Amino acid sequence: MKSCSAMESTSCLKFSLMSLIWIIVLMNEMHGYKGCLETERTALLEIKSFFISVSDIGYDDEILPSWVGEDDGMSSDCCDDWEGVMCNATTRRVMQLSLNNTRRLKYYDRTSASLLINMSLFHPFEELQRLDLPGNWFTGFYKNRAYDSFGSLKQLKMLNLGANFFNDNILPYLNTLTSLTTLILSDNSIEGSRTKQGLANLRYLQVLDLSGNFNITSGSLTRLGLANLTNLKKLYLDQCGITTIQGLANLTNLQVLVLSDNRNLTTIAHVGLADLPNLKALDLGYCGITTIQGI
Ligand SMILES: *[C@@H]1O[C@H](CO)[C@@H](O)[C@H](O)[C@H]1NC(C)=O
Ligand SMILES: *[C@@H]1O[C@H](CO)[C@@H](O)[C@H](O)[C@H]1NC(C)=O
Ligand SMILES: *[C@@H]1O[C@H](CO)[C@@H](O)[C@H](O)[C@H]1NC(C)=O
Ligand SMILES: *[C@@H]1O[C@H](CO)[C@@H](O)[C@H](O)[C@H]1NC(C)=O
Ligand SMILES: *[C@@H]1O[C@H](CO)[C@@H](O)[C@H](O)[C@H]1NC(C)=O
Ligand SMILES: *[C@@H]1O[C@H](CO)[C@@H](O)[C@H](O)[C@H]1NC(C)=O
Ligand SMILES: *[C@@H]1O[C@H](CO)[C@@H](O)[C@H](O)[C@H]1NC(C)=O
Numbered sequence: 001m002k003s004c005s006a007m008e009s010t011s012c013l014k015f016s017l018m019s020l021i022w023i024i025v026l027m028n029e030m031h032g033y034k035g036c037l038e039t040e041r042t043a044l045l046e047i048k049s050f051f052i053s054v055s056d057i058g059y060d061d062e063i064l065p066s067w068v069g070e071d072d073g074m075s076s077d078c079c080d081d082w083e084g085v086m087c088n089a090t091t092r093r094v095m096q097l098s099l100n101n102t103r104r105l106k107y108y109d110r111t112s113a114s115l116l117i118n119m120s121l122f123h124p125f126e127e128l129q130r131l132d133l134p135g136n137w138f139t140g141f142y143k144n145r146a147y148d149s150f151g152s153l154k155q156l157k158m159l160n161l162g163a164n165f166f167n168d169n170i171l172p173y174l175n176t177l178t179s180l181t182t183l184i185l186s187d188n189s190i191e192g193s194r195t196k197q198g199l200a201n202l203r204y205l206q207v208l209d210l211s212g213n214f215n216i217t218s219g220s221l222t223r224l225g226l227a228n229l230t231n232l233k234k235l236y237l238d239q240c241g242i243t244t245i246q247g248l249a250n251l252t253n254l255q256v257l258v259l260s261d262n263r264n265l266t267t268i269a270h271v272g273l274a275d276l277p278n279l280k281a282l283d284l285g286y287c288g289i290t291t292i293q294g295i
Contacts, residue, residue: 040094047099050121055103064083101136113165117138118141119151120142128155128156129157134162136164140166140167147176149173157180160182162187162209165188167189171199175201186212190216191217193223208226208229208232211238212239216237216242221246221247221248236258243264245268254278257276
């Protein structure tokens with residue numbers, strides 16, 4: 001091994017110091033780099049393109065403007081800088097995605113607004129725990145096979161599909177998302193009339209919001225599989241079309257039951273509140289109830 005001679009020692013020392021400094025700088029860069037995964041970054045940009053492609057012309061600059069690619073001249077970290085994206089601090093993988101009211105249309109027109117969404121867009125996000133997609137005028141999912149529609153979303157705990165036009169056709173797909181603890185389906189067109197299993201498989205579900213689905217009728221509660229969801233703690237059924245609440249007596253863990261604004265709901269005798277020992281809040285505002293027994 002060639003060592004530094006006395007004559008060369010100064011420059012030799014300089015060289016070694018320089019190398020050391022470079023190594024430190026490089027290690028710092030690697031350690032300090034906290035961008036999200038490249039595959040997830042690419043997938044996010046695909047989602048942005050999708051929302052632009054299904055919006056009206058003229059809104060491109062208003063749709064997820066903070067989601068910019070590398071080639072836009074600035075470095076931007078999708079975990080820290082992109083709106084609606086939240087990553088796991090350790091793995092830097094996307095944990096939550098909020099795509100509220102992301103699709104932009106000039107005016108409300110139900111027929112021309114209808115749109116299927118391809119859930120494969122979300123397959124790369126294997127650590128996704130929460131997905132918000134409210135207010136985007138979606139009518140259904142592209143017909144992937146039901147069992148792989150949600151692909152690798154094995155950790156999804158909360159799914160918010162509120163304020164869209166989804167109907168019973170999505171129920172077989174949702175019924176495969178057994179990791180869910182919260183499901184928001186408010187203000188859609190779910191009826192529960194055309195479903196075999198409903199949501200009966202979602203046994204870990206604790207919060208279910210079906211409010212504002214005007215055509216959910218009483219018989220639908222059973223068809224929707226609600227009686228099987230014995231871990232439910234909060235159930236929102238306001239502004240549906242229900243007239244009786246048959247099928248809820250098995251939900252012994254229920255703490256909050258909202259039934260308001262069901263004008264033709266005249267009795268809750270079918271449940272017998274003694275069946276719901278954990279009930280803390282019961283909302284019967286704007287119902288047609290005239291007598292209450294068994295409280
Ligand atoms: C982030 O990921 C780590 C490693 O997988 C995991 O232990 C931790 O629970 C995650 N954090 C959250 C908030 O999910
Ligand atoms: C998205 O909407 C839901 C309610 O539907 C709300 O709870 C959530 O905070 C919203 N997310 C953002 C980022 O505004
Ligand atoms: C859905 O997206 C996946 C992946 O992006 C693609 O392979 C598939 O063809 C798409 N399906 C439809 C019906 O567009
Ligand atoms: C409820 O059903 C009626 C009659 O079939 C239909 O006209 C209406 O659009 C439905 N409403 C919703 C919110 O699905
Ligand atoms: C729902 O409950 C009924 C009655 O206990 C049972 O026969 C059925 O297998 C359950 N369905 C699911 C999907 O767990
Ligand atoms: C509801 O409870 C009744 C009485 O305990 C039982 O016979 C029935 O199978 C239960 N239904 C479901 C869907 O678990
Ligand atoms: C209540 O029932 C009546 C008679 O069946 C029906 O005409 C009316 O539309 C119902 N109202 C609601 C809010 O469902």
